Amino acid sequence: MRHYTYPFTAIVGQEKMKTALVLNLVDPTIGGVLIRGEKGTAKSTAVRGLALLLPEMAAVAGCRFACDPAAGDCLCPDCAARVAAGEALETERRRVRVVDLPVGSTEDRVLGTLDLEWAIKKGERRFEPGILAEANRSILYVDEVNLLDDHIVDVLLDAAAMGVNTVERESVSFSHPARFVLVGTMNPEEGELRPQLLDRFGLCVEVRGIMDLEARVELVRRRAAFEADPAGFCAAREAEERRLGERIVAARERVPSVEVCDDVLRNVAEIAIGMNVDGHRADLVMVRAARALAALEGREAATREDVKRAAEMALPHRMRKKPFQKIGLDADRVDAILGAAS
Amino acid sequence: MTVFSSGSPSPANPAGPAGPAASKASARRLVYPFTALVGQERMRTALVLNAVCPAIGGVLVRGQKGTAKSTAVRGLAALLPEIEVVGGCAFGCDPDGVLCDACRARADAGERLPRARRVTRVVDMPLGATEDRVAGTLDLEHAVRLGRRVLQPGLLALAHRAILYVDEVNLLHDHIVDLVLDAAATGINVVEREGVSAAHPAAFILVGTMNPEEGELRPQLLDRFGLCVEVAAPTDVDTRMEVVRLRDAFERDPVAFARHWEPEQERLRAAIVQARRILPLVRMPEDLQRKGCELCLEANVAGHRADVTLRRAARALAALADRQEVRLEDVLLAAELVLASRARPAPPPPPEQDEPEPDEEHEHEEQQEQDESEEEQPQEEHPEDERPREEQRGQGAEPEEREAEERDEPQENEGEEQAPPRAARETVFDVGEPFRVRDVPLARDRVPRTGPGKRTRSRTPLKAGRYVRSRRDPKPSDLALDATLRAAAPHQRARAGTHPGLALAVETGDLMRKVREKRVGSCIVLAVDASGSMGAARRMVEAKGAVLSLLLDAYQKRDTVAFVAFRGQEAELLLPPTGSVELAYRHLEELPTGGRTPLSDGLSMAYQVLDARLRKDPATFPVLVLVSDGRANVASFGGKPLAEAMEVADAVREDGRIRAVVVDVEKPGLVSFGLAGELAARMGARCYKVEELRADTLVRVLREEILPE
Structure with missing residues (x-):
């Protein structure tokens, strides 16, 4: 099906959402985004x-799980067997995808299951990859x-936490990498x-909906232009799309070398303590997001400002809250904590 | 990975590519023009x-x-008009538009797709x-x-x-x-x-x-x-007569009727075809686009879908009138069609204009007055109003000390409403009351209910809910075909030849049934008296506390909750059944109190909500919680206020499906009417005094005596 996708850079407003998504492309270990809203x-x-922003990635040619040829220790069983047999893995370029998990999915399609046709024709048990396999590295x-469904959520969480999908069902036993944003x-x-x-x-x-009239008018205008001529609209946006794509690629390369000094780390810890969050995941995510922010803006070190912006995205859903308290973050409190620290 | 079957969309429809709906139409051939x-x-x-x-x-x-x-x-x-489709395509692909995978594969292979009309x-x-x-x-x-x-x-x-x-x-x-x-x-x-x-x-x-x-x-x-x-339905006689006349003529001689209307049909058909043709050319002037967005903003719609849809509708209207430019009239009509279901009450600060509903006005006034009073009025004028804030975490409620001065009748309250700083006292009490629950100990010892009351319906009707996984079952009534085939597949070599003509030999031991998951639990409808009398003596505070504890429990159990408040002239469904207990809480928190008591309307609305829920999903466990003192002074169905309420209560009992609980908020005082108790008896419900029902016990009562396991 040929289907034009509305370009990311043509979205009016919603800067925070766009930043959060882009940060995850820069550093997938940030762990994804939950977008809440009307x-x-x-x-x-x-x-x-x-x-469409994502650059192509290198994958083992023909691998059902899009294994990373460079990742020696977390190859899928198929690729691992080939390596063990002394075979050299060929590489191909693949697009990173957005893999949908529809609300009505059943467990067999999410996890993967026995390959029916293969079993009938060859009389052999073979694993048929599911959505989690498709989502590997995507x-x-x-x-x-x-x-x-709660049940699907559980299996999803399991895989997300481990980075591995282990299937033990219907006489198939299989496990493969499942690292996804x-x-x-x-x-x-x-x-x-x-x-x-x-x-x-x-x-x-x-x-939230944009309450500014001018922005709303612009939004409708762009949408209308896209619908009237999707190909033309996308073409006109291509340069900007590519620019953002290149920025992301550059940031990816820079991330490992972005410095997070002790002062900044201290800021992170102070915010985590001051905002009374559970566990350490928040700290880690803040550091990663701050680093990705700095990388995205071409800087060599993460700053206190990066930490503040990271906190706004990393904390709202981690605040220990009383029942019925709205999910959200008091940004002023973060400011106060940072202010007191200086 | 998977290919589509071509040809007839489903073996169950031998009617051919047109499918069941079309075959039905062709059997009757003539539909009413x-x-x-x-x-x-x-x-x-x-x-x-x-x-x-x-x-x-x-x-x-x-x-x-x-x-x-x-x-x-x-x-x-x-x-x-007929549409053009790819011949033989199961989906009726548009040969010039988006293709399904099968058609696309054909097109990519260089095949010229056959065209057909449908x-x-x-x-x-x-x-x-x-x-x-x-x-x-x-x-x-x-x-x-x-x-x-x-x-x-x-x-x-x-x-x-x-x-x-x-x-x-x-x-x-x-x-x-x-x-x-x-x-x-x-x-x-x-x-x-x-x-x-x-x-x-x-x-x-x-x-x-x-x-x-x-x-x-x-x-x-x-x-x-x-x-x-x-x-x-039209309410004037002439129109109704016309409806009947035409319908009758159609039924007596559909062919002649259709022939008679054909010129008219053809005109509209032509207009639609023409409109489709010129639609891409229709311009929407800048100022009208702005107007459209303004209307959406005024209606306080959620998100931007309304803006986009409004533009589409306005352009379609212009195209239908065979114009290539949108006019203001198009925008206004489009706005009506688009915004009818999307308009939301304005957020508190900018007060809504020309909204004739008294309740709304009232709320805004209250809101404003509350703001004023917080800024200007000295605190001693409202000693009791400030109390709840301080008490939110503390001891809950012990209103006895203020009881004497606070005990009043609805009439008194109304009198006060008319006093110059209108409703000031009442409203500050209500709206400005951020009653938060004290930490409710959720005692939930799950003792199976053994008390009176019958529950005979099966709770999970067959084949309802989402298919999430499968289990082995030699006699499945809900066969999981995919799982069964997978179970059989590895044995096919061994079974080769045992079932000639079939690719797959399935044996009893392979059979699997579907395990379905269903997100239903109880649907709890809260019907809360929010009339003036509830504002007195912190009754509302206690009622809110009781209801809130219920919400907390529902939150954990993922029950659905609906919220009906009755005050003034009628009941209002503040919250249709929802899984978002947070929303229910917000409504509870913001629920203003004041006005008369349309008890029968409130009860009847709560009943209707549950009835609708049961119709949609008979497995729901319906619970009605009425928070009231049993007094009523507004009739909604042409009877006497209290008698009406009793009749609705009877209806609930006679219905037999709904479990009800009454929380009696009448204060023990000089005169006790015991009306809530009577109402409960008529409903077949248990009645609890709010005093004996600290927040946590309401939950226990519901869990142990009312709700399933």
Whole structure:
């Protein structure tokens, strides 16, 4: 199906959401984004547009799990067997994808299962990869993640936590790498997410409708232009899309060398303590996000300002809250903590 | 990975490529002409606009039964010109548009796709439709005979380039609704289930009808319908006579009737064709675009879908009038159609203009007055008002000390309302009362209920809920075909030759059944008296505390909660059944108190909400919690206030399905009426005094005595 995707860079406003998504492309270990917000605020549009920004990646040619040829220790069993047999793995370029996990998915399709046709024709058990396999090294997108069945959520969490999907069902036993950036969208009006799943998302951003008239008019105008001539619209945006793509690639390369000095680390710890968050995941995510922010802006070191911006995305869903307290972050408090620290 | 079966979309429809809906139409051949409909201009306009520009996103028709909703939809389909499809394609692909995988493969292989013509179908979505029928499923025949997995397309496939008609969409199961929404939003149906992984185009005009009396639609779903119209039967005699006359003429001689209307039909058909042709050329002047966005902002819509849809509708209106420029009238009409279902009450600070509803005005006044009073008025004027804030975490409620001065009757309160700083006292008490629950110990010893009361219904009807995994079961009533085939597959070599003619030999030991998961629990409807008398003596504070503890429990149990408040002239459904207990909490927190007590309306609305819920999902465990002192002074059904309430209570008891609890908030005082107790008796409910019911015990009462396990 030929289908044009609305370009990411053409989205009006929603800067925080866009930043959060881009940061995950820069450093996938940030752990994904949960986008919360009312209906019709370009949540899905942004995620779908993300795929087009991504540079191609190197993968083992023909591998069902898009194994990274450079990742010697976490190859899938197929590739590992080939390496063990002394075979040299060929490499191909692949697009990073946005893999959908539809709300009505069943467990066999999510995890993967016995390959029926293979079994009938060859009488052999072979693993048929599921959505988690497709999502390896890509983006796993769950629209309306709060409507997902608890059971599917559990298996998803398991894989997300381990980076590995282990299947023991229907007489198949298999395990393969499943490292993905988890992106979920939800409308809180339809019910909250379980805290467990909430914590699994690296960042969390809130989107709201734009209340500025001019911006709204511009938004409708762009949308209309896209619908009238999708090909032309996308072509006109191509330069800007490519620029952002190149920035992301450059930032990826820079990330490992971005310095996070002790002062900045101290800021992170102070915020985590001052904001009373559970566990250490928040600290880690803040550091990674701050580093990615610095890398994205071409700097060599993360600053206190980066930490502040990272905190705004890393903390809202991790604040220990009383029941019914709204999910969110008091940015002034973060400021105060940082202010007191200086 | 999976290929689509070509040819007939489903072996169950031997009617051929046209499918069941079309075959039904051709059996009757003549549908009532669209142009012969009397009245219902809005609905007709909305439908025609979608025919001109399907991107508008469908129509939701709200109204009573028998208002020509279905006739109009079928009439519209019959009116539309034939569409061009790829011959033999299971999905009816547009040869010049987006292709399904199979057609695309053919095109890529250099084949010239054959063209065929087809009428526009109306595909009906029955309320009992199962997930596999809607989204598509593993094709049994292919699997067993050929050993190949192929998608058997479902209703969403049939609906591609057609009208998907969902009668009573508000009663459709939530998980089915989610599937339809997903496809409607993207124009693509993605199937990842039962061993099949496939995607196919599913761009349809979604037309839903609903009778609001049977329950509202989830806001998320509401927003996905491009337009929304209300229909009502015409009330003037001449129009009604005309309706009957025409209908009668049609039924007596449909052929002649159709012939008579054909010129009219042809005119509209031509107008639609012309409108489609010029639609891409229609310009929308800058100032009108701005106007459109302004209207959306004023209506305080959520998100931006309204803005985009409004533009589409306005342009379609212009095209329909054979104009290439949008005019203000187009924008205004489009706004009505687009914003009807999307307008939300304005956020507190900018007060809403020209909103005639007294309740709303009241709230705004209250809000303003509250702000004023917080700034200007010295604290000693409202000693009791400040109390709750300080007490929020502390000891809960012990209002005895202030009781004497506070005990009052509704009348007194109303008198005060009219005093110059209107309602100041009452409103500060209500709105400015951020009563938060003290840490409620959620005592939940799960003692099975043994007390009185019958519960005979089975809680999980067969084949309801989502298919999430499978279990081995030699006698499955709900066969998991994919899992069964997988279980059988590895043995095929050994069984070769035992079942000649079949690719696959399945034996009893392979059979698997579906394990379904269902997100239903209890549906708790809270009917809370919010009249003036509740503002007195902190009754509301206690009532809120009790209700809140209930919400906390519902939160953990993932129950659904609805919230009905009654005050002033009528009851209001503040919150339709929702999984978002947070929303219920917010409503509770903000619930203002004041005015008279329309008890019967409140009770009856709560009953209706539960009734609608049960209709939609009979497995729901319905609970009605009435928080009231049993007093009533507004009649809503032409009777006496209290007698009416008692009658509704009788109806609840006679219904027999609903468990009810009454929380009596009447203060023990000089005169005790005990009305709540009587009401509870009539309802067959237990009655608890609010004093003896500290917040946590209400939960225990519900859990141990009312709710299932």
